[in-house]
Amino acid sequence: MRAFIIQCVFYSILLVLIFAVFKFLFPLLSPFVTAFIIAFLLKPVIHYISEHTSMKRRTAAILSLCAFYILFITLIIVVGTRIILLLREAFYALPQTYSTLIEPALNKVQFMIVDIVENLNPDALSIVNEISMHLNTALSGLVSTLSSEVVGGLGSLAAGIPTSLVNLIITIVASFFLVVDYYKVTSFIAKCLPPRGKELLFEVKNSVVTVLFQFGRAYALLMLLTFVELFIGLLLLRVPYAFLLALLIAVVDILPVLGTGTIVIPWGCICLIMGNFPLGIGLLILYAIITVVRQSLEPRIVGHQIGLHPLVTLISMFVGVSLFGFLGLFGLPIAVTVFVQLRRAEKECRQQAESRKES
Template sequence: MDNINKKKEFIIKFIYFLIILGIIFFIFKYALPLLSPFIFAFLISMALKRPVDYISTKFKINRKIIGVIMLLFVYIFICIILIFFGTKIFQYIGGIFQKLPDIYTFNVEPALNIIIYKIQDIIPDIANFINLEDINKYIMNIVNLISLSAVDAITSIATKIPSFLVKFIFAIISSFLFTLDYYRFTGFVMRQFPERIQHIILNIKRNIFGTIFRLIKAYSILLTLTFIELSIGLIIFNIPNAILLAIVIAILDILPAIGVGGILIPWAVIELMKGNYNLAIGLIVIYAIITIIRYILEPKIVGNQIGLNPIVTIISMFLGAQLLGFLGIFILPIIVTIIKYLNDTGTIKVFK
């Protein structure tokens, strides 16, 4: 009888856990994108709460006036960043992809021809199986396809700018409203829960912000290591502006679609076709070293910072990426950390 009760209890807990995971997945997959302007606005007002309260108390100025002034400064700064750097980045990337066919024609194709002619000198019969013109046409078609796809992608992003601006305007308006009535809004929301749940929510909030801070710290460590490895590697091979280039590539490493490999591998291929074999091999070696060190250290550093076992960390990062995309790499470890915290404090019992 005891065994049957234990099995029932296990099944109930398991189903409960699946329901919670399903609700979390639904929220992050569907609800958050719809409510993103308001969530962004609330996070901005929450981030400004302490400085606004401090300045208001220190200088005896109305809290709403300080809140409005600080929000104006924040949004002016954001607009300057988006307009200046966003425009420059899109122009730079678009220009590179538009020039890809010319780069191939005037740089890569001559180097490729030299390599193929050398192979033909060593193995004369290979000409019966490989047609140089067909290879060049095939590669040129791929380059044109990449160039057109990239330009189309940038154009597609540009067409979404009006939608983004609408969301951004709603976020701006909402952030002013949240800041002006922050305590009234949060007080109303908290009053809808029993006192015990209110304490849990406050503890979870503190845990979330602590975890986010530690995640930022962990990835700052990883990006610094990547920068150091890149700097040493590029300096060894006498690359001009090695330090500046290392900074740019390390920053791009944040983006999973690009990463270090998205820069170093194409660069190595181009150098190989140009006949710079030492540099091409060196770039591949740099990429291999960075990747190996990253895969070894990332779960350990991130896990240590947020208090998770490295195995649990890497599994949650992988599942997060599969379920929720790029942001899932950060979101799911945070969720797992919250579950662990609630379990450790005895609020819920998921595992022993």
Template sequence: MESEKKRGFIINFVYYAIILFMVYVTIKYGFSMLSPFILAFAIASLLKRPSRFLARKLKISKRVTAILLVLLFYSTMGIFISLLGFKIFISLKDLVLALPTIYAVHIEVFLHSIFNDLKEAVGRIEPSLLHTLGDFFNQFTQSLGQFVSTLSISAVGMISNYATSLPALFIKGLLMVISTFFIAADYEELTEFVYRQFPKKVVVMIKKIQEYVVGTLFVCIRSYAIIMGITFVELSLGFLIIGVDNAIQIAFIISVFDIIPILGTGGIIIPWAIISTIQGNYQLAVGLLIIYAIVIVVRYIVEPRIVGRQIGLHPVVALISMFVGLQLFGILGLFGFPILLSLLRYLNDTSTIKLFK
């Protein structure tokens, strides 16, 4: 009897491990290929309720309202992304091209001042080391100057290479837009066709999952909008206190980037603080670092609580799921894993599946 239990446990463990591995491989490698159509379906699903509401109020066809909403959605997103992307691209390009000048005018002068102080200190202790120290400093500044020049050229090349990849991105975007129009226009027919392929019990579960996931997506969007608002207020107050020009506009831009884990607040504030230090503006640099520390601490405290509370997860569970998701699937996992855990909890609570007590 004991051996049967062990055998059953091993079989179940291997079975679920294989399923998890297949899901991981599918999401990791299949999502990229199918992403235009998956995102198109997700957008059409999100616009389903507003489309029905408008069709009922305006007394026109659901298909017409769906197409109009898709057109409005993509027009708004297209204008916003184009303006923001163009501004970022120009700013990055100007910064990269200015790197050699920044090095010559600010960084090299800063290094020379440090070297002069160091030379005076060494001269008082061991004058014989001055010649060696001078040679080392000259080699160091030359190597650093060459590195900055190479970095500038490489960065321009990277920006150019990224620009050459835009056609492929454009094709994916075009496929997504066209697919969204078709899916939104015939949403009921397409979903009914899919439902007919499954048993009634499975269809009930699919509908529960779909309704919950769509609702949870709205909740997640609201959660991160709240987090972005908190970050914006913190940055605005901090920048106004330390006397940054255009404090509100800069705070808004950084709060938008704070949602992106790869960049985040530190991707802008830390380089800004370093440049301020090199320029000798120590007060601004210290102020920026203090603001950054406050934003990070508040973010790590608030994010799990807000996201977890909104989607029904304990803050610790939400934090673990976001970290694991980020490690496994990047940004997709950061947002997707908490939703998946919340979905499993919901299905378990409604007795659709039984995972835990």
């Protein structure tokens, strides 16, 4: 009983420390963590260049990092330009879209409401008018709230630009130092740790790399599953460009803030309003099937890939996204998996040591 209480206290303190690190310390150290991740990812490339050419490691490191940032900036420019062009095209097409799709749909809804109201008795009509007044008041309050939140969000975004630029500059400078002196930095950190701490650090590194690979494979499998469901469903509904639409929606579905419903639900509702009931009902049924399959299989697939029970995976994902937002959705299951693997490795080492003593 005493050992159980000690373990409960130990794990409680550990959870509090992990929460404090992720919530308070990680935002402060994020530029250096990002720089270290970049240096770690470029390490095999730098090693390959220095081994297969006459170039020194320092020169290979600087050139590799410069090439990385050039490719990264080019990708941002290309993607950003493409997004701006798409937004401009959508903005120019907005009047035509409104006149051909939205306005007829709104008129149809208005005529339906007028027909229903005209057939009501006076008592029901007064109730409908009262509900309409409350809805108008609620919508006005919602619009004003959204407007203030948008203005506040834009102000916060503008105020955060200098901090983001400083973090970006620190990340770039720190990454240059780290790629050049990667082994010196890691050796210094290892020397500052006790032997057990050094072993634990290398075990954590190996576990994190393994878990990240397994996590990526799990979500790639989920995206493939969603794509197949969408592609088959859109083909059955005889939607043109089914392959491209399924691919686009599957990519959006990976993002927890958006998901499949961001595209499929408005699409289905517009089809119902416009009178295209087979397509509208079919899209909503397709969304329901994808949601049920995703919610039931995601904890199992992710848990199977990273070695956790589906219930533990679901709890860690929910707690992570509640405490830390988008990063917590992936970060906490990874942290739990690393912790479980370390405990498993420690238990195996203890059993091997006990078996050696007995022999």
